[in-house]
Amino acid sequence: MDHLDGNALAGPLADYFTFDVTAATARCNGCGEVAEFARALVFTSPAGTVVRCATCEHVLATLVEAGERAWLGFSGVSAIEVRRA
Amino acid sequence: MSFVTRGFGGRSRDRDERLPPGQTLVHDFPVLSAGPTPEVDTAEWSFTIVTEAGTHRWSWDEFQALPAEDIATDIHCVTHWSKLGTSWRGVSLDTLFEDVESQFDYVMAHSFGGYTTNVPLDELLDGQAWIATEFDGEPLDPEHGGPARLLVPHLYFWKSAKWVRSLVMMPRDDPGFWEQNGYHIHGDPWQEERYW
Numbered sequence: 001m002d003h004l005d006g007n008a009l010a011g012p013l014a015d016y017f018t019f020d021v022t023a024a025t026a027r028c029n030g031c032g033e034v035a036e037f038a039r040a041l042v043f044t045s046p047a048g049t050v051v052r053c054a055t056c057e058h059v060l061a062t063l064v065e066a067g068e069r070a071w072l073g074f075s076g077v078s079a080i081e082v083r084r085a
Numbered sequence: 086m087s088f089v090t091r092g093f094g095g096r097s098r099d100r101d102e103r104l105p106p107g108q109t110l111v112h113d114f115p116v117l118s119a120g121p122t123p124e125v126d127t128a129e130w131s132f133t134i135v136t137e138a139g140t141h142r143w144s145w146d147e148f149q150a151l152p153a154e155d156i157a158t159d160i161h162c163v164t165h166w167s168k169l170g171t172s173w174r175g176v177s178l179d180t181l182f183e184d185v186e187s188q189f190d191y192v193m194a195h196s197f198g199g200y201t202t203n204v205p206l207d208e209l210l211d212g213q214a215w216i217a218t219e220f221d222g223e224p225l226d227p228e229h230g231g232p233a234r235l236l237v238p239h240l241y242f243w244k245s246a247k248w249v250r251s252l253v254m255m256p257r258d259d260p261g262f263w264e265q266n267g268y269h270i271h272g273d274p275w276q277e278e279r280y281w
Contacts, residue, residue: 045117046164047243048266052120059120059199064267066280071267 019082026077030058034081037061101169103159105274108167115166116228119262123198123248127232132216135253136187143181145232148216151176156215158238160245161274173236175217178209178252189254193261194235197248202261203270204237204244206254213239216249241272241279 022038033055040060041052048064053076062073074080104110127145134141143151156173192209194202208214217236218225225231230247237244243263264270269278 043118043120045119046115047117047119047162047263047268050119057120059262062266064263064280066267069267069280071281073266075265 016082021080023083025081026060026074027079028053028056028058028060029076029078031056103169104167105161106277107165107279108161108274109165111166111168114168114229115162115164117162117164117243118228118247119200120198122227123196124227125197125232125248130232130250132181132233132249133251134181134185135251136185137189137254138186141181141185148176148218148233151180153218154215156217156236156238158236160238160242163241163243163268163272163274163279167274172221173215173217174219174222175215175233175236177212178214178216179212181216182210187254189256191255191258193253193255193259194244194246194249195251195253196246197250200246200248200262202235202244202246203255203258203264204240205258205271208240209237209252213237239273241269241274243268244272 023036025034025036027034030053033053035054037051039054041054041057043050043052048062050059051061052058053060058076060074060076062071062075064071101110130145132143132148153174153176156175158171158173159167159169160171161167190206192204192206194204214235214237216233218231218233220226220229225234233249235244235246235249258270260270267280269280271278
């Protein structure tokens with residue numbers, strides 16, 4: 001099947017990246033726990049923010065910010081569930 | 086004569102030449118961590134170098150019996166602070182790699198707590214890197230990476246992995262924790278290699 005280039009994500013993702021991430025749930029790749037981001041452990045430092053699973057401390061997500069640039073990583077979650085209003 | 090300036094290059098005379106571009110001098114020792122501080126008991130501690138051929142392992146007592154060096158060096162954090170003339174004591178990686186053979190050119194440092202960072206092997210040898218166990222004449226505090234941390238002072242300090250437990254040889258320069266998440270694969274402060 002032919003694929004589209006990444007620009008095709010702009011429409012669909014614009015609907016989702018306005019959500020309140022704290023209310024979203026995600027599955028930890030480390031232990032399998034599904035929990036709201038609001039329950040996660042957040043470690044902040046000038047280097048970046050590290051979000052860890054409250055059950056196993058596996059890294060769920062990272063945020064690195066540098067001026068106009070920001071890197072949002074979700075290396076430790078398999079999927080994020082977002083409840084649509 | 087307000088139009089008289091100090092001339093081209095005058096600004097550089099105000100600046101400590103030991104400070105890489107974009108860095109500010111600090112006198113305290115800020116603590117940056119990506120997670121909780123692991124409690125590492127030296128009775129349980131071991132340090133390993135892992136190659137494609139096998140594992141070299143040192144217990145804490147075996148490690149303490151290795152020749153140690155005093156290291157005086159400047160350190161540079163990617164978050165824009167530098168600390169000059171810091172004093173460490175540790176074992177040179179030249180000593181630890183003496184009997185290690187590998188075809189691989191890259192190293193992933195692994196820490197207690199799961200942190201990783203990548204460094205090319207040729208930047209760890211020839212007096213460029215140590216496993217440090219003392220700072221300012223005292224055993225290294227857990228918050229600064231004790232009982233032992235990697236010390237690679239010519240690269241940004243996130244490469245100097247706290248709570249180091251293992252160096253694993255690898256055939257490619259795979260990115261470590263921060264390098265996967267926005268920070269530069271190499272991290273030379275003099276080139277301002279901060280981010281991707």
